[in-house]
Amino acid sequence: MLIHNRVENYNPRQRRLRNLVVEEEKTAPTPSQPGEGEGPPPRDIISVVIQPGTIVVEEVVSTQGEEGAEFQVFSCPLCSLIFSRRLELRLHTVSHTGEMPYKCTSCTEQFMQKKDLKSHLIKIHGAPKPHACSLCPKCFLSRTELRLHEASKHRGEKLFVCEECGHRASSRNGLQMHIKAIHR
Numbered sequence: 578m579l580i581h582n583r584v585e586n587y588n589p590r591q592r593r594l595r596n597l598v599v600e601e602e603k604t605a606p607t608p609s610q611p612g613e614g615e616g617p618p619p620r621d622i623i624s625v626v627i628q629p630g631t632i633v634v635e636e637v638v639s640t641q642g643e644e645g646a647e648f649q650v651f652s653c654p655l656c657s658l659i660f661s662r663r664l665e666l667r668l669h670t671v672s673h674t675g676e677m678p679y680k681c682t683s684c685t686e687q688f689m690q691k692k693d694l695k696s697h698l699i700k701i702h703g704a705p706k707p708h709a710c711s712l713c714p715k716c717f718l719s720r721t722e723l724r725l726h727e728a729s730k731h732r733g734e735k736l737f738v739c740e741e742c743g744h745r746a747s748s749r750n751g752l753q754m755h756i757k758a759i760h761r
Contacts, residue, residue: 650659651666655673660666668690671678677687679694683702688694698704699718706716708723712731717723725748728734735745737752741760746752 650661651663652659653666653669653673655670658669660669671689677689679688679691681687681694681697681702683698686694686697686701688697695704696718699706706718708717708720710716710723710726710731712727715726717726725736728736729747733747735747737746737749738744739746739752739755739760741756744752744755744759746755
């Protein structure tokens with residue numbers, strides 16, 4: 578089995594592939610070689626083959642078989658950051674040009690990204706927050722904030738769990754307070 582390259586901290590749901598590390602080519606022992614192949618099975622390895630515009634990710638599940646998946650990625654020609662979507666690359670390249678295409682109609686502020694303009698309109702000019710709770714009058718900037726609110730305030734769920742002792746909290750702040758009080 579050959580290991581060509583490795584991606585550390587790879588997560589297909591992340592917006593970027595981080596910490597791309599190129600290793601020397603090495604051969605893993607096979608069971609047919611005497612004195613080798615015994616002991617624990619090999620760890621799962623993610624290997625990456627880079628081609629222009631494409632990255633092939635192979636995860637070695639066991640010595641019996643391999644699973645492979647191909648992901649198209651987009652690399653910034655100016656700083657070599659890698660993105661999983663062309664739109665993300667387009668949004669990123671604005672950070673190199675300094676272009677501010679999104680202008681506030683109420684003041685002189687300008688923004689590189691549309692989401693920043695929307696946030697500005699809500700926070701500074703009082704535009705309504707787009708995600709309203711159906712059970713109370715609260716509104717939120719994001720759907721995620723709304724879902725967290727509904728779970729903790731209306732269903733009594735405690736979604737934040739301490740990794741050290743299993744204590745559950747209804748908010749991120751509550752969990753942080755627990756960690757500071759008990760574990761530090």
